[in-house]
Amino acid sequence: MKWPFKKAEADALSEVRSIENPTIPVSSESFLAFFGVNHANLPHVTVDSALAVPAVAAAVAFLSRTMAALPLHAYRDTKDGPKKISGKLESVIHDAPNDEMDSFKFRQYFWQQVFTGGRGLAWIERAPQGVESIWPMDPYRTTIRRVNMRLVYSFDGKDYPSEDIIDLPFMLRPCGVRHYGPIVLASKAIQLALAMNDYASNFFAGGGVPPLALVGPLPAGAEAIKRAQADIKRAIDAAKSSSEAVFPVPSGYELKPVGFDPAKGQMIDARRFQVEEIARAYQLPPVFLQDLTQATFSNAEQQDLHFVKHLIGQWSEAFEGELNLKLFGRGNNNRYVEHNLDGLLRGDFASRMAGYATAIQNAVRTPDEVRQLENLPTKGGEADKLQIQGGTVPLGTQPGLKPANDNKPTPTADPAAGDVPKEPEAA
Structure with a gap:
């Protein structure tokens, strides 16, 4: 691959890549690279x-x-x-x-x-x-x-x-x-x-223990520095192995941590x-x-609802769509595969029972359907029929209420016109 810049342009570019230059983005990579930290590590x-x-x-x-x-x-x-x-x-x-x-x-x-x-x-x-x-x-x-x-x-x-x-x-x-x-x-x-x-x-x-630096007058010669370093390392290892909190440091020297805690x-x-x-x-x-x-x-609790509505519901729809397309084909119009998400919204026992009662009383579910949801045996008969509370009737047909036409005034007899009041029939 050919280098996109000529050498002079590349040199000029390298000269302006400084942390002092406000035009250089201080991203995590460029910032760490300026201090010699390679993000490739x-x-x-x-x-x-x-x-x-x-x-x-x-x-x-x-x-x-x-x-x-x-x-x-x-x-x-x-x-x-x-x-x-x-x-x-x-x-x-x-x-x-x-x-x-x-x-x-x-x-x-x-x-x-x-x-x-x-x-x-x-x-x-x-x-x-x-x-x-x-x-x-x-x-x-x-x-x-x-x-x-x-x-x-x-x-x-x-x-x-x-x-x-x-x-x-x-x-x-x-x-x-x-x-x-x-x-x-x-x-x-x-x-x-x-x-x-x-x-x-x-x-x-x-x-x-973070990396440590031995601060003090440096020993003369490379071998002396290695011996001092080895002495300190042995002291630290001995303190760790014996669970001692104190270990000796050569006179005139001080240990300082390097890096961040x-x-x-x-x-x-x-x-x-x-x-x-x-x-x-x-x-x-x-x-x-x-x-x-x-x-x-x-x-x-709201995060629980968010999880079902905006995550599980979406993935369920994606899986169902793929299954319906591949199992039944594009022309299918009466067979389908579907998840039941009710199990994720069961809630506590009291809330679940209240929901079941509302569903039965409003003819949404039969008692047997509710028993199946609770893994209970069905009873059949009336329990397999939709039911509704007896007090729920169409408006205007409540028991004891006169029909609308009964509210009309009863005509009275007019003697001048020859009308004779009709005697009430015997019981």
Whole structure:
């Protein structure tokens, strides 16, 4: 690659790159580079190294398990409303997608790929009778390319058409083929968290003693300096191994720490901020990463609602749309797959029972439907019918109220016209 500047231009450019120059951006990289710190020494971020950061591991585990635990069923629209589909399709969707994995294990693996590398893939095995199985695919061993404007997935030397592949990316690149993953997007924040982990582990591995400098008249000769350094190191090691708080220092010398102590360097606050940054990358409220520093009773409950409405609901919709398209095709109009998010909003026992009572009394659910939600056996008969309180009737038809036409005045007899009052009939 040809250097874009001539030598004179490059020399002039290097002369003006000074921290005194207000036109030079003082970013983290340029600022550290000015003091001779090379940002390339920061740890390299991979999926495995990112999962060594507790906040990343907690986010991936929490999201993947939550999505895997959501009830998932297949339905068919009928004239009486949606009905669950039974048979092989329900078994594949709800029970076990294949012979080796149940539904939770399969979906947990699928979502782990989405929330780490950024893409979940699965192959639909079809039989003449319909869908036979769904098998997970390793995204790192799958090549995706576009052939004649259609996506083709190559896995283990075999090509698969897009209509047989469940493909859910975290975020697509402009080409529509490649993708962004959350770990790549948050790599700088994860890199900083890794660097602080390394610094903290090295710091406390040394007994909490930062690098030290021996201050005083320097010994004559290089060998004498090495002997003095070795004497000090032996004294420190002996003090650490014997748990002694005092060790000797040669007369006329003084030990001074070099570098920052974690408290003064605000490392504790910085590490807490990294939890917020990683939560932000996953769009998670920090309370779900066990960061309760800003949590209260009320806002923690609101974060729970935010989590279901603005995160789990969105990913559920994306997964349902992909399954419906690939399992049933574009022309399908009466079969669909859907999550049940009610389980995430169950609340405490009293609130749940109050909600059930309201649903039954207003003919929203039958008593048997409520019993099924609580994993109780159904009773049948009247319990399988929609019910409503007896006091709820159409306006104007309450018991004991005269009809509207009864309020008209009763005509009276006119003797001048020959009208004779009618005698009341005997009882």
